Amino acid sequence: MRFVMTQGWFSTLVRGLGMVVLVSGLVAATVQAQVTPAAPDSLSAVQAHEMALAGAVTLIDIRQPEEWRQTGVAQDVKRVSMRQPGGGQAFAQAIYEAAGKDLDAPIVLICRTGSRTSRLVPLLKEMGFTNVVDVPEGMLGSRAGPGWIARGLPVDPCKNC
Numbered sequence: 001m002r003f004v005m006t007q008g009w010f011s012t013l014v015r016g017l018g019m020v021v022l023v024s025g026l027v028a029a030t031v032q033a034q035v036t037p038a039a040p041d042s043l044s045a046v047q048a049h050e051m052a053l054a055g056a057v058t059l060i061d062i063r064q065p066e067e068w069r070q071t072g073v074a075q076d077v078k079r080v081s082m083r084q085p086g087g088g089q090a091f092a093q094a095i096y097e098a099a100g101k102d103l104d105a106p107i108v109l110i111c112r113t114g115s116r117t118s119r120l121v122p123l124l125k126e127m128g129f130t131n132v133v134d135v136p137e138g139m140l141g142s143r144a145g146p147g148w149i150a151r152g153l154p155v156d157p158c159k160n161c
Contacts, residue, residue, distance in 0.1 A: 042136045045148040048108045057106040058099050068158040075154035092127050107132040113142040
């Protein structure tokens with residue numbers, strides 16, 4: 001594993017999570033067989049769902065367990081809370097394991113409204129992940145779109161989170 005830890009990246013991440021991120025619109029890209037380095041940095045909820053169903057990406061929900069319990073989670077998503085007891089290194093390790101221990105695996109991150117994932121994508125890329133994108137509309141919607149739930153995409157309850 002070749003994580004590249006930049007000094008202060010986790011504190012930058014934590015500070016950034018409190019900021020509001022305005023996403024101007026949906027990505028007008030078509031669904032591809034896989035996310036590639038030339039692919040956009042984000043996908044719509046529908047695109048992420050279709051790609052996850054096709055087995056082309058690993059979809060990871062990075063929210064907190066209480067958020068998973070409140071809304072449920074996207075069907076067949078892997079849950080990796082960004083707040084790990086071991087901090088940023090533990091989070092990166094959990095993402096690495098969820099992606100099959102492959103830094104080049106296509107990974108799609110989703111959170112509540114896309115704010116956290118938009119900040120995590122570049123940080124994970126700095127750490128050596130090469131193929132990671134986010135869903136800017138998130139589970140509940142944002143300026144980027146109505147969100148996974150409002151689009152009627154499948155959601156599983158997460159009572160034991």
